């Protein structure tokens with residue numbers, strides 16, 4: 001760990017000031033080289049990244065880098081590898097097919113009831129595994145007042161949208177006032193039930209989570225803050241304080257981890273991370289299989305690696321500490337989840353049932369009840385009719401993927 005003393009000009013007050021952290025972000029090989037001795041590969045990666053992507057590391061996040069080991073998970077997340085400049089089989093500029101679902105500059109609308117609201121093209125720290133680099137590098141200034149107003153108007157005109165995820169870029173690079181204006185605009189729409197704010201600030205710039213910010217977010221409840229821890233090394237006292245401040249103010253915090261080869265692709269590392277997050281009162285929500293973002297193949301794992309990790313976690317740690325493993329399909333297919341297979345097949349043991357296995361691989365028979373009809377007779381009474389939304393989604397005869405438009 002690098003002492004804050006590496007940044008000798010910072011007073012304690014400056015260090016704790018998120019604006020100072022953002023203004024003093026390390027953005028060049030020269031600046032990063034003053035904090036850690038860069039390897040030849042890192043220097044090559046940094047040179048190749050020029051003109052392709054943005055680089056920024058807050059002094060706080062840089063202080064977590066291990067100067068002795070280039071395999072440090074913090075270094076690997078922020079210093080480009082030479083492989084980033086190479087396109088692998090299947091790599092895509094728009095890896096999860098968002099552009100065809102972008103009815104307004106600020107909106108990605110893929111699922112009928114949920115919309116993604118792109119609030120800004122900037123981040124305090126740029127991740128090497130970024131899935132929206134086409135936006136964080138290339139849509140300079142696209143998210144001005146007009147884009148925000150257009151995005152809010154879109155949500156207002158779509159009564160089916162009940163959940164809006166404010167993302168970007170990282171919306172917490174915006175001032176409290178600008179963020180508040182966006183959230184207030186969305187909250188004023190009667191059909192918007194739930195808001196989410198997707199941000200890495202608790203990880204990359206925990207001083208951003210001030211009492212004022214947490215109190216402001218609480219005013220827009222129900223609002224969930226969704227953050228992005230990838231390694232136990234990121235679980236510092238400062239990060240804990242940021243998460244606890246949010247929860248203490250009444251803002252639930254969820255975490256999305258990206259499975260990264262050589263960074264966190266291990267059941268020990270992820271189990272440790274998820275258990276620590278629970279102690280921060282943060283619920284591990286998704287473990288994301290790497291998207292096919294151009295230049296990130298060296299950080300992606302084979303699909304079965306994630307399933308194997310879940311297999312090892314089940315039975316070994318709290319169910320609360322086990323996220324869903326999600327694959328966001330290329331071409332805009334949306335998210336699907338993967339799981340180890342516990343259901344072995346049907347069987348007869350004096351009656352109908354199924355064979356299952358547990359996390360130790362032992363086989364158990366689950367006898368089935370008589371009959372298969374699961375209709376709830378009171379449902380139609382309670383809702384005053386059949387489930388029209390479901391029927392409508394299937395009117396074209398296609399099998400509607402779960403949760404999709």
Ligand SMILES: *Cc1c(COP(=O)(O)O)cnc(C)c1O
Pocket residue numbers: 108109110111114115116165335
């Ligand atoms: C991931 C995502 C969502 C939210 O999905 P949940 O499974 O509800 O968390 C919404 N819109 C888009 C475009 C997404 O990529």
